[in-house]
Amino acid sequence: MDSWSGLKIDTQELREVFERLITHLEQSRGESVTLHEDYFYSLPFPEIYDVTNDPPSPTIGQLAESWTNLQRTQDIGSTVTFELVWLGDLLKALGHLA
Template structure:
Protein backbone atom coordinates (compact mmCIF):
# COMPACT_ATOMS: atom_id res chain seq x y z
CA UNK A 1 0.00 0.00 0.00
CA UNK A 2 1.43 3.35 -1.02
CA UNK A 3 1.61 6.45 1.11
CA UNK A 4 -1.23 8.16 -0.80
CA UNK A 5 -3.57 5.18 -0.35
CA UNK A 6 -4.58 6.48 3.09
CA UNK A 7 -4.78 10.15 2.18
CA UNK A 8 -8.42 11.18 2.15
CA UNK A 9 -9.52 14.13 0.06
CA UNK A 10 -12.27 15.79 2.07
CA UNK A 11 -13.72 17.28 -1.12
CA UNK A 12 -13.97 13.83 -2.75
CA UNK A 13 -15.37 12.37 0.46
CA UNK A 14 -17.98 15.14 0.58
CA UNK A 15 -18.99 14.45 -3.04
CA UNK A 16 -19.21 10.68 -2.52
CA UNK A 17 -21.13 11.18 0.72
CA UNK A 18 -23.63 13.55 -0.92
CA UNK A 19 -24.14 11.11 -3.82
CA UNK A 20 -24.72 8.26 -1.37
CA UNK A 21 -27.27 10.29 0.62
CA UNK A 22 -29.01 11.39 -2.58
CA UNK A 23 -29.21 7.77 -3.72
CA UNK A 24 -30.61 6.62 -0.37
CA UNK A 25 -33.15 9.44 -0.35
CA UNK A 26 -34.33 8.50 -3.85
CA UNK A 27 -34.83 4.91 -2.70
CA UNK A 28 -36.44 5.39 0.72
CA UNK A 29 -37.58 9.00 1.01
CA UNK A 30 -36.59 11.77 3.39
CA UNK A 31 -36.48 9.69 6.57
CA UNK A 32 -35.25 6.24 7.55
CA UNK A 33 -36.51 4.34 10.56
CA UNK A 34 -33.81 2.24 12.16
CA UNK A 35 -34.90 -1.04 13.74
CA UNK A 36 -31.95 -1.35 16.09
CA UNK A 37 -30.75 0.92 18.84
CA UNK A 38 -27.89 -0.74 20.73
CA UNK A 39 -24.62 -1.80 19.09
CA UNK A 40 -21.23 -3.12 20.15
CA UNK A 41 -18.59 -0.46 20.50
CA UNK A 42 -14.98 -1.58 20.13
CA UNK A 43 -12.18 0.62 21.51
CA UNK A 44 -10.05 2.33 18.89
CA UNK A 45 -6.95 0.34 19.85
CA UNK A 46 -8.72 -2.95 19.06
CA UNK A 47 -10.82 -1.66 16.17
CA UNK A 48 -7.81 -0.99 13.96
CA UNK A 49 -5.67 -3.96 15.00
CA UNK A 50 -6.68 -6.89 12.79
CA UNK A 51 -4.16 -9.18 14.49
CA UNK A 52 -5.66 -8.97 17.97
CA UNK A 53 -8.99 -10.26 19.14
CA UNK A 54 -10.66 -7.72 21.42
CA UNK A 55 -10.98 -8.78 25.02
CA UNK A 56 -14.72 -9.10 25.74
CA UNK A 57 -14.20 -6.78 28.70
CA UNK A 58 -13.10 -4.07 26.24
CA UNK A 59 -16.44 -4.13 24.45
CA UNK A 60 -19.08 -1.64 25.47
CA UNK A 61 -22.55 -0.85 24.24
CA UNK A 62 -23.30 2.18 22.15
CA UNK A 63 -26.77 3.51 21.45
CA UNK A 64 -27.96 5.00 18.17
CA UNK A 65 -30.61 7.11 19.90
CA UNK A 66 -27.90 8.69 22.07
CA UNK A 67 -25.69 9.41 19.05
CA UNK A 68 -28.60 10.84 17.05
CA UNK A 69 -29.85 12.92 20.00
CA UNK A 70 -26.36 14.39 20.46
CA UNK A 71 -26.16 15.34 16.79
CA UNK A 72 -29.66 16.85 16.74
CA UNK A 73 -29.02 18.81 19.94
CA UNK A 74 -25.74 20.24 18.67
CA UNK A 75 -27.35 21.22 15.37
CA UNK A 76 -30.45 22.76 16.99
CA UNK A 77 -28.36 24.78 19.45
CA UNK A 78 -25.93 25.93 16.78
CA UNK A 79 -23.13 24.37 18.82
CA UNK A 80 -19.69 23.95 17.35
CA UNK A 81 -19.22 20.34 16.29
CA UNK A 82 -16.76 18.69 18.67
CA UNK A 83 -14.11 16.07 18.02
CA UNK A 84 -16.56 13.22 18.63
CA UNK A 85 -19.15 14.44 16.10
CA UNK A 86 -17.70 12.34 13.27
CA UNK A 87 -17.86 9.22 15.46
CA UNK A 88 -21.57 9.82 16.14
CA UNK A 89 -22.16 10.42 12.43
CA UNK A 90 -20.26 7.22 11.60
CA UNK A 91 -22.39 5.21 14.01
CA UNK A 92 -25.57 6.46 12.34
CA UNK A 93 -24.13 5.89 8.86
CA UNK A 94 -23.11 2.34 9.79
CA UNK A 95 -26.70 1.59 10.81
CA UNK A 96 -28.08 3.23 7.65
CA UNK A 97 -25.69 1.23 5.49
CA UNK A 98 -26.65 -2.02 7.18
CA UNK A 99 -30.34 -1.18 6.88
CA UNK A 100 -30.09 -0.27 3.18
CA UNK A 101 -28.45 -3.57 2.20
Protein backbone atom coordinates in the same frame (compact mmCIF):
# COMPACT_ATOMS: atom_id res chain seq x y z
CA MET B 1 1.50 -7.43 8.07
CA ASP B 2 2.35 -5.03 5.27
CA SER B 3 3.83 -1.66 6.04
CA TRP B 4 1.11 0.96 6.21
CA SER B 5 1.80 4.60 5.57
CA GLY B 6 -1.80 5.79 5.94
CA LEU B 7 -4.82 6.40 3.78
CA LYS B 8 -5.15 9.88 2.34
CA ILE B 9 -8.76 10.91 1.64
CA ASP B 10 -9.55 14.06 -0.30
CA THR B 11 -12.28 15.90 1.62
CA GLN B 12 -13.96 17.20 -1.56
CA GLU B 13 -14.15 13.65 -2.89
CA LEU B 14 -15.55 12.52 0.46
CA ARG B 15 -18.18 15.29 0.28
CA GLU B 16 -19.17 14.06 -3.19
CA VAL B 17 -19.49 10.48 -1.89
CA PHE B 18 -21.68 11.66 1.01
CA GLU B 19 -23.87 13.66 -1.36
CA ARG B 20 -24.27 10.69 -3.73
CA LEU B 21 -25.17 8.36 -0.86
CA ILE B 22 -27.64 10.76 0.77
CA THR B 23 -29.29 11.39 -2.60
CA HIS B 24 -29.62 7.64 -3.16
CA LEU B 25 -31.01 7.15 0.35
CA GLU B 26 -33.66 9.85 -0.22
CA GLN B 27 -34.60 8.42 -3.62
CA SER B 28 -34.86 4.86 -2.35
CA ARG B 29 -36.23 5.41 1.18
CA GLY B 30 -37.86 8.85 1.13
CA GLU B 31 -37.24 11.88 3.31
CA SER B 32 -37.05 9.94 6.55
CA VAL B 33 -35.60 6.58 7.46
CA THR B 34 -36.58 4.29 10.32
CA LEU B 35 -33.80 2.34 11.99
CA HIS B 36 -35.30 -0.65 13.74
CA GLU B 37 -32.24 -1.43 15.80
CA ASP B 38 -31.05 0.87 18.57
CA TYR B 39 -28.26 -0.75 20.58
CA PHE B 40 -25.06 -2.01 19.00
CA TYR B 41 -21.64 -3.28 19.97
CA SER B 42 -18.83 -0.78 19.82
CA LEU B 43 -15.11 -1.33 20.21
CA PRO B 44 -13.13 1.29 22.15
CA PHE B 45 -10.61 3.62 20.55
CA PRO B 46 -7.69 3.27 20.00
CA GLU B 47 -7.79 -0.50 20.55
CA ILE B 48 -10.28 -0.92 17.69
CA TYR B 49 -7.40 -0.34 15.25
CA ASP B 50 -4.84 -2.57 16.96
CA VAL B 51 -5.26 -5.86 15.12
CA THR B 52 -1.96 -7.21 16.43
CA ASN B 53 -3.53 -7.96 19.84
CA ASP B 54 -6.69 -9.76 20.93
CA PRO B 55 -9.82 -7.71 20.27
CA PRO B 56 -10.88 -5.41 23.10
CA SER B 57 -14.07 -6.07 25.00
CA PRO B 58 -17.00 -4.40 23.26
CA THR B 59 -19.02 -1.65 24.84
CA ILE B 60 -22.64 -0.87 24.04
CA GLY B 61 -23.59 2.07 21.85
CA GLN B 62 -27.03 3.46 21.09
CA LEU B 63 -28.14 4.86 17.75
CA ALA B 64 -30.77 7.08 19.36
CA GLU B 65 -28.10 8.60 21.59
CA SER B 66 -25.75 9.18 18.66
CA TRP B 67 -28.55 10.92 16.74
CA THR B 68 -29.58 13.02 19.74
CA ASN B 69 -25.97 14.07 20.29
CA LEU B 70 -25.70 15.20 16.67
CA GLN B 71 -28.96 17.13 16.84
CA ARG B 72 -28.24 19.03 20.04
CA THR B 73 -24.60 19.93 19.58
CA GLN B 74 -24.26 23.65 20.24
CA ASP B 75 -20.52 24.08 20.64
CA ILE B 76 -19.27 22.64 17.38
CA GLY B 77 -15.66 23.40 18.23
CA SER B 78 -15.62 21.05 21.20
CA THR B 79 -17.40 18.06 19.66
CA VAL B 80 -16.97 18.21 15.90
CA THR B 81 -14.33 15.49 15.74
CA PHE B 82 -16.38 13.09 17.86
CA GLU B 83 -19.46 13.96 15.84
CA LEU B 84 -17.87 12.03 12.99
CA VAL B 85 -17.90 8.96 15.25
CA TRP B 86 -21.60 9.46 16.06
CA LEU B 87 -22.33 9.97 12.36
CA GLY B 88 -20.35 6.80 11.64
CA ASP B 89 -22.61 4.87 14.03
CA LEU B 90 -25.65 6.00 12.06
CA LEU B 91 -24.07 5.50 8.65
CA LYS B 92 -23.19 1.91 9.49
CA ALA B 93 -26.80 1.22 10.55
CA LEU B 94 -28.11 2.91 7.37
CA GLY B 95 -25.76 0.74 5.33
CA HIS B 96 -27.22 -2.34 6.95
CA LEU B 97 -30.75 -1.40 5.82
CA ALA B 98 -30.00 -2.75 2.36
